[in-house]
Structure formats: C-alpha cells, structure tokens
Amino acid sequence: MSDSEPVFDFLGLSGKTVLVMGVANKKSVAFRIAKILEQSGAEVIYSVRSEARNESLGKLLNGRRTIVCDVERQTEINALAKTLADDKVRLSGLVHSIAYADYPEGIRPFHETTRSQFLQAMDISAYSLTSICNALKDIFEPDASVVTIGISTTRMASESYGFMAPIKAALESSLAFLTKSFSRFSEVRFNSVAAGLLKTSASAGIPGYVDSYLYAEKVIPRGRAVETDEVASTAVFLLSPRSSGVTAQSIVVDAGMSINYFDAAIVGAVTAAEVD
Structure with missing residues (x-):
C-alpha cells in the first residue's frame, strides 16, 4: 500500500469520544x-x-483531559456528568475499569467477610456501573457501547481473590438489566471483558495472587499468561461499531485456561507430590 492511500478505519472508532474510568498507572x-483507542483515532x-x-x-496523561470522580460519592458522579454535558460532549463509549476490596487482615475465609467490606466492594466495583450509566444516559450516543472489566469465572472459589468473585458476579448480572432498561430509549450496549489472571499493580497487591498467576501460566495451554493488551484489545472491539450485535455478554479472555485444568503434566505433578 502506498503512503498516499487512506488507512481503512476497520473498527470505526476514528472521531469517537470515549470516557475511560479507572486508570491507576501505566500497567x-x-x-x-485508552492507548489502543487513541491509536484507533478516538478521543479519550x-x-x-x-x-x-x-x-x-500527570506525566503519563500529559496533554489529555482528566476529570476527578470518586465513584463512592454520588455528588462527584453527578458533577462528572454535568461537566461533560455543559461541554456538549457526546459519548460513544464508556470504559468502567473500577474495582476495590479492602483486605486489612489479608485474605480470610469467605464466611468471615464483614458487612462493611462486602458493601463497600459492591458499591465501588459493581453498583458504580449502574450509577454512572444513569448519570451519563443523556450524553450517550444512541448506539454507545459500555464495557466493564470482569473476571474469567465467578463460580470458582479461588481463595486468593477473597470475596470479590460474588461482587464481580453482581457486576456481570447488571449487564443484562442495564441493556434491558436502556433499550426503552436507546441502543446502548453493555458488555464485559472477563479477564484471566493479569500482571497488574492492583493484582500484585492481592495476597496470594502471584502464586495463582504462576499456576495459571502452567495451566494455560500455550504456557504463558494472558497479557493486559489482549484484554484491552477485546475491550476496544466491544467499544467499536464492529461489535454492534453483541450486548449483555461477558467475553472470556483467559487464553484457554478454563479448558485445561486436568492437563496430564499438572495432574502428574500434583499426585507425585502427594505420594512424596
């Protein structure tokens, strides 16, 4: 292809505006x-x-527009929506990559989860999606796409993830109900990328997570863990018009981990260790 030929915008994101919530650092x-969106021509x-x-x-997001919003405070969510509305912003997409759980004494048995821990995690990690979308409903484009970040399974009782799996299950369930309620006045879509274990700063702080990550590398058929950009690329696809027929879904990105728990080499290593 010559330099003079136009680049085909396959994803159709050029000129779209997307709000990305949840950046903590470059990982x-x-x-x-957000980086892939910008590379695709979207305004973030x-x-x-x-x-x-x-x-x-400041250095990482130099030159980009940033707005402060603590999703535990409804007043700040409302202020975010008002700021965008006052600036005549029309959102083609929203990325909800927000999760928080308090483990002051490390990971404890699930039945010892306190009410305050559970409700705070539910508020920040699950309910915030509904609250934010309600506040932004008037500035979404009619066919906007909302993408949140889930986990690859909410049915596995992984001790290293504490009480967050039930929270993520609530987040995942919200997708169907948001899709249904928004369908009364729009074609806004709601989906999740259900990510396998990732090497991020947030995950590294979860007690026991690193060992689970190393185990995942053994179980995944290709022998290496899911990369953050693999999850990000799936999210960008879901944000794009190319995924217009997909809604109320959780797309699992685990590099096949869920199909390989009984890998012969791993089973052999475990049973050999038990014999020893």
Whole structure:
C-alpha cells in the first residue's frame, strides 16, 4: 500500500469520544484500553479517583483531559456528568475499569467477610456501573457501547481473590438489566471483558495472587499468561461499531485456561507430590 492511500478505519472508532474510568498507572487495563483507542483515532477523556491520583498521573496523561470522580460519592458522579454535558460532549463509549476490596487482615475465609467490606466492594466495583450509566444516559450516543472489566469465572472459589468473585458476579448480572432498561430509549450496549489472571499493580497487591498467576501460566495451554493488551484489545472491539450485535455478554479472555485444568503434566505433578 502506498503512503498516499487512506488507512481503512476497520473498527470505526476514528472521531469517537470515549470516557475511560479507572486508570491507576501505566500497567492498568484501563490505560492500555485508552492507548489502543487513541491509536484507533478516538478521543479519550480520562476519569480518575482523586486529585492525588490525578497528580501522580500527570506525566503519563500529559496533554489529555482528566476529570476527578470518586465513584463512592454520588455528588462527584453527578458533577462528572454535568461537566461533560455543559461541554456538549457526546459519548460513544464508556470504559468502567473500577474495582476495590479492602483486605486489612489479608485474605480470610469467605464466611468471615464483614458487612462493611462486602458493601463497600459492591458499591465501588459493581453498583458504580449502574450509577454512572444513569448519570451519563443523556450524553450517550444512541448506539454507545459500555464495557466493564470482569473476571474469567465467578463460580470458582479461588481463595486468593477473597470475596470479590460474588461482587464481580453482581457486576456481570447488571449487564443484562442495564441493556434491558436502556433499550426503552436507546441502543446502548453493555458488555464485559472477563479477564484471566493479569500482571497488574492492583493484582500484585492481592495476597496470594502471584502464586495463582504462576499456576495459571502452567495451566494455560500455550504456557504463558494472558497479557493486559489482549484484554484491552477485546475491550476496544466491544467499544467499536464492529461489535454492534453483541450486548449483555461477558467475553472470556483467559487464553484457554478454563479448558485445561486436568492437563496430564499438572495432574502428574500434583499426585507425585502427594505420594512424596
């Protein structure tokens, strides 16, 4: 192809405006999604949790528009929506990459989860999606796409993930109900990328996560873990008009881990260790 030939915008994202919520650092899934969006010609507006976070991201997001919004505070969600509306912003997409769980004493048995821990995690990690979308409903384009980040399975009782799997299950269930309620006045779509274990700064802080990550590398058929950009690329596809027929779905990106738990080599290693 010659330099004079136009580049075909396969994803149809050029000129679209997408709000990305949840960037913490350069390893964040949200940041990788935003970078691919920008490379695809989209305009990205960033929403970060606090002024302190905004300052820490100053160099990384230099020249980009950022808005502070702590999703635990409805007033800040409302202010975010008002700021965008006042600026006549029309959103073609929203990335909800927000999750938080408090483990002050490390990972404990699920039945010892406190009410305050569970409700805070539910508020930030699951309910915030509904609250944000309700606040932004009037500035979404009629065919906008909303993408959140889930986990590859909410049915596995992984001790290293504490009580977050039930929270993510609630987030995943919300997709169907948001799709249905928004269908009364729009074609806005709601999907999730259900990611396998990733090497991010946030995950590294979860007690026991690193060992689970190393185990995942053994179970995954290709012998290496899921990369953050693989999750990000799937999210960008879901944000694009190319995925217009996909809604209320969780797309699993685990590099085949879920089909390989009984790999002969792994089973052999475990049973040999038990004999020893």
